[in-house]
């Protein structure tokens with residue numbers, strides 16, 4: 414592993430930093446998990462696209478820069494260091510797109526990728542159902558061949574669909590072979606949410622944002638062209654998506670390195686104003702920095718492996734446990750440091766950073782649950798990475 418950046422990479426970093434410093438909104442956008450905030454974030458995504466920063470690692474014909482994984486990591490570091498808005502396009506560009514590149518037909522790539530890059534189509538993920546979360550293979554939504562011609566009729570319900578109420582498209586798994594069980598007989602569908610028979614019902618989260626949705630399918634008709642990766646191949650196609658979700662692409666180290674540097678800044682400010690109160694928290698701030706840096710170095714080693722032809726596969730479960738627990742750790746350190754002030758939000762007198770730390774903490778708590786719970790990831794690491802026997 415060579416940790417020296419080339420001149421071309423340093424130039425990319427400088428170009429990216431300059432653009433972000435000129436364009437990142439001075440006032441943070443409202444939460445992307447509200448309708449108003451989502452619309453503001455989509456505008457931001459379109460600005461990114463116009464400047465060719467929305468999908469840097471994609472080929473140029475789809476709106477990218479053809480950048481390497483290393484270049485993409487540089488972009489991510491700069492993006493989060495600049496405090497740029499959260500990526501409401503992430504389910505499309507980071508989860509679905511790698512799967513489309515791997516399994517999509519040429520027509521599917523040409524149809525979906527440019528619109529995804531330009532934030533014209535906005536994608537949500539339809540895995541979970543009321544009776545299928547950790548045990549995804551227990552899903553009961555189904556797709557039946559349309560008796561009146563080509564295409565498929567979708568029936569069933571998805572839930573916990575992040576930003577589903579604001580998105581235009583959903584990717585999800587449906588059972589196409591009614592006689593099949595568990596992982597077999599499933600098919601991966603790309604579904605326009607305005608198809609007749611689809612009903613999207615938004616609902617609120619504990620933190621008050623309205624970002625979740627339930628999606629109901631009542632014999633909704635979709636064409637054969639909406640099948641990704643072949644009828645009956647859904648499980649293996651979906652596993653490619655989950656590998657992106659758990660591993661590098663959804664949560665690059667730049668995000669946590671930036672969060673920990675904000676934590677250090679917070680500690681510096683607190684120790685200037687209240688040295689006696691800040692001092693006992695010095696160790697936990699240092700520990701968070703060490704762990705974020707360790708995650709960054711681990712990721713660089715992982716990228717070396719990927720570039721040399723060793724895809725992450727089940728190792729992405731290791732990343733998932735690491736980044737999600739690191740996120741909780743960083744936010745817990747900030748809340749401890751703030752003491753009672755941590756509970757002040759918005760423009761309340763005395764609120765620190767407009768209450769961003771408690772908001773971030775609330776979201777961090779969901780990290781060990783979404784993208785597959787950490788208990789499940791630990792099982793996967795034990796069995797598939799370490800080769801330990803099943804219990």
Ligand SMILES: Cc1cc2nc3c(=O)[nH]c(=O)nc-3n(C[C@H](O)[C@H](O)[C@H](O)COP(=O)(O)OP(=O)(O)OC[C@H]3O[C@@H](n4cnc5c(N)ncnc54)[C@H](O)[C@@H]3O)c2cc1C
Nearest residue numbers: 538539540541546547573574575779782783784785786788
């Ligand atoms: C913020 C957030 C966003 C989400 N976004 C989406 C989305 O966009 N699309 C989507 O499809 N889903 C989404 N989800 C749902 C998420 O994928 C599920 O919550 C998750 O898979 C767990 O499923 P469950 O909630 O049904 O819990 P359950 O599967 O019922 O699990 C309950 C508990 O039992 C444990 N458990 C279950 N089985 C085992 C086992 N075999 N061994 C050890 N422990 C076990 C779990 O770890 C967990 O602690 C989101 C969830 C959150 C919190």
